[in-house]
Amino acid sequence: MRPPRPLRWQFLTLFVGLLVPTLLFVGVLLWRFAASERTRVEQDVQTRAHALSVAFDREIYGVLTTLQALATSPSLANHDLPAFYAQMQEISRLQGININLRHIDGTAALTTRAPFGSAAPAPRVLAEIDGEVLRIGVAMVSNVFLTSVSQKPVFQIVSAPIRIGETPTYILAASLDLAYLVATTRREDLPSGWIGSLVDRNGIVAVRTERQEDFVGKRTSTDFRTHTIDDAGRYYGRNRVGQDVLVGYGKSKLTGWTAAVVVGRELAEAPLLRSITILVGLGLVLGLLVVGIALGVGGRVDRAMRRLSEGAEAIGRGDPVSAIATPILEVNQIGAALVTAALQLQARTCEREAAEIALRDLNLVLEDRVTARTLELDTANRALIGEMQSRETAEAHLRQLQKMEAVGQLTGGIAHDFNNMLAIVIGSLNLIRKRLARGESDIERFIDVATDGANRAASLTQRLLAFSRQQPLAPEPIDANKLVSGVSEIQRRTLGGGIRLETVLAGGLWRTHADVSQLENAILNLAVNARDAMEETDAGSGRLTIETANANLDEAYAKTVEISPGQYVLVALTDSGAGMSPEVMAKVFDPFFTTKPVGKGTGLGLSQVYGFVRQSNGHARIYSELGQGTSVKLYLPRFYGEGEAAMSPRDDQIAPALGNQREIVLVVEDEEALRLLSVEALRELGYSVRHAESATAALRVLDAQPDIALLFTDIVMPDMNGRRLAEEAVRRRPELKVLYTTGFTRNAVVHNGVLDPGTHFLPKPFTLQQLASKVRSVLDHEPGMVDA
Structure with a gap:
């Protein structure tokens, strides 16, 4: 809670609260006026930039008209170059421009800068614009470039190709010193502090109304080139020297050059600053006036309120209260009410003392009743807790019975199916043994039956793992x-x-x-x-x-x-x-x-x-x-990653190639019978095979025979599992390839139900065809491929 404030402060807050909306209203009006003035300045900057581009186009159009008229000269059509050179000199003298006549291959024919017959070769930049004029067939204006002799920045206006006969023969151009355009920009009569400029298509300054020699021929700022991409517009930004400026610009229709008018931001925002100054001054004057009035009125009310405070303190002490007289009517009425309240308070004090004695007796009776009821609730709560514990015990027992029933159903189903399949396998093997003992060879159908039973048992195991x-x-x-x-x-x-x-x-x-x-x-x-x-x-x-x-x-x-x-x-x-x-x-x-x-x-x-x-x-x-x-x-x-979509295994089944004796496989299996079957199966497939009954023995074989190509190891083994064996083997032989096998593993090469990346795995039991396909796949596997 905020601490209380004196009454004078409250009155001051009230008067200031009334003053602030007025100042805000006046401020909004002044701000809108300033914003309107700033918008007017922005529009004026853009309008003057447009006028400058129009004036530039007018000058260019005049020169272009002169070139077009000169291109129709009979002297040129008759190849009378001396007479045509005289016409060029006359026009150059009258209009103050240099005129050049070039062949279409870019070589100079005539120029008013040199005597007849001594024209210099054209710069490379003109050869580029000449080629563009020949390509599109219309007149063009070049960007700013340096002359080959005087190294002065100039630009050229190039007319359309001149045809004598059916083919283009000459190109006529006017070369203008950038000073030619200075008068054009200064005729626009810009306000004081406003700067006009012309910038060519490459962002090179051609003309500037102020500090011409410091900017001409230099590249404009990145800020200017970024903002002036439209035909016309305006923006606030920074110039080359880091000053904040307002820039209005317009594109020349004939040349594509940009005409710009630049105003310092402080100059553009001067009306706004004046408005803010007026607002602050007015606010200070009104604020001081309001503070004075508030303090005066607050002092008078404060004195009256002090009288009321003294009367209230007297009531608190039990003293009589005298009448209160002040210049404020409402305070006098409150004072009279205080006198009456003092008299009533004395009477009620006596009554309260008597009531406090009915009350102590009642409290004693109530405390006795609360104690008795608390004992009753405590007894009931203990009984409820005991009942809840009994219910939880019964529910836990019921859940255990349900689990046992589910386990019994599952194990019963497994036992039923596995017993049927084992009966098929064992019965078929017994019949095979008896027939072989009698020298009979008709055992193929019993082998098929035993194989089918074993495959069904393996399928049942896979289904259980999947479930x-x-x-x-x-x-x-x-x-x-x-x-x-x-x-x-x-x-x-x-x-x-x-x-x-x-x-x-x-x-x-x-x-x-x-x-x-x-x-x-x-x-x-x-x-x-x-x-x-x-x-x-x-x-x-x-x-x-x-x-x-x-x-x-x-x-x-x-x-x-x-x-x-x-x-x-x-x-x-x-x-x-x-x-x-x-x-x-x-x-x-x-x-x-x-x-x-x-x-x-x-x-x-x-x-x-x-x-x-x-x-x-x-x-x-x-x-x-x-x-x-x-x-x-x-x-x-949904999969969001990268990579080719996998093919269906059935779409990509190709009979695997058999091995050869040069490819050596090391089989590691602690179950002797299964190790023997794996070794014989790999030899049947054409591989050379070494085998070991443990991880320690496998490492000894690996060290003794360095040309082993593949480690085929069980995962679940005593002392050292297959994963640790493979890590140690690859540490010793980085080029060694590894294929894991097991009937079930939880966390050696499988985590969260998914094979570890880059792991090759063949689940038990496997057929000869599956073994052949997997071993061939691992041996042919290239680094970076994914196989599992």
């Missing part, structure tokens, strides 16, 4: 339109003849950033689900539509699905199948949930798609109605 968002992804820039187009043929073969496939691809589609193979597998999985749903209908046929679009997810929607708001690329698959009920849609992304008959599906297809999309920082959503079909929408974040 749990633990699969290592290798994201790349993707053009979703190209990817959808690339898999259309595969989808047509998968869907069969009864289902029509349509694609609706958006124009101007943004790029996204994801694992190409995983996105392609997701689209194929959804297409297979759509096919199965349409085959359940009576017709057994239908339509599958795959479309792409740009999508903006606002903050409200993004918050509900727990993703970041912003721009996304949408890939949607819509079928005309049987559709799903709300109960089925609620569980559709759960692992091992399927509506298909036993043996027709694992229940991991949609959960794998969902896990991949969420691991890619995207969102998946399903819209479905019974009898109306289903639409699955995948939202993947």
